[in-house]
Amino acid sequence: CFVSSNPCDQHTDAICAVSYNPSANMYVTCSKDGNVKLWDGVSNRCITTYEKAHDGAEVCSIMFSRNSKYVLSSGKDSIVKLWEISTGRTMVKYTGAGLSGRQTHRTQAVFNHTEDYVLLPDERTISLCCWDSRTAERKNLLSLGHNNIVRCIVHSPTNPGFMTCSDDFRARFWYRRSSTD
Numbered sequence: 001c002f003v004s005s006n007p008c009d010q011h012t013d014a015i016c017a018v019s020y021n022p023s024a025n026m027y028v029t030c031s032k033d034g035n036v037k038l039w040d041g042v043s044n045r046c047i048t049t050y051e052k053a054h055d056g057a058e059v060c061s062i063m064f065s066r067n068s069k070y071v072l073s074s075g076k077d078s079i080v081k082l083w084e085i086s087t088g089r090t091m092v093k094y095t096g097a098g099l100s101g102r103q104t105h106r107t108q109a110v111f112n113h114t115e116d117y118v119l120l121p122d123e124r125t126i127s128l129c130c131w132d133s134r135t136a137e138r139k140n141l142l143s144l145g146h147n148n149i150v151r152c153i154v155h156s157p158t159n160p161g162f163m164t165c166s167d168d169f170r171a172r173f174w175y176r177r178s179s180t181d
Helices: none
Strands: 016-019 026-031 036-039 045-052 059-063 072-073 080-084 089-094 117-122 127-132 150-155 161-166 171-175
Touching: 016 080, 026 059, 080 117, 117 150
Parallel strands: 016 059
Antiparallel strands: 016 026, 026 036, 036 045, 059 072, 072 080, 080 089, 117 127, 150 161, 161 171
């Protein structure tokens, strides 16, 4: 078990998610304390902290882009953010999920397999919000066919397929067929 001896490195509330970058030399954590922390995967030292990453709201999910230049986070504020690691700046904000304005439950944002899109389940409509990852243009909502809150979404790293699981006791597989299939 690793716990940093430097109190400034530690989260002050429960950690919600952790993710390694593809080369495993960095990892990132997010917490109910509203902060995102980037860690050196070799020394286990905190490199930087994005304080109040979602304006103080709980940060629910975190993941690296494939090139490890960006981190994607989602919060209970119903906003997804793309952070540039080298500057610590929010590059893109994806808004329009969560018709109620704030999520009640934790949910996660993910990239699709090409990283052209960002996906986030909307708990109020039980649908999937999809944005163009570069422009933040929101695409149509996709009904997920669940009868309750979607707790997790996982996208295939190589194909246009993803899985969702829900409080309705179901896991569903989704696959987008091309026009030539």
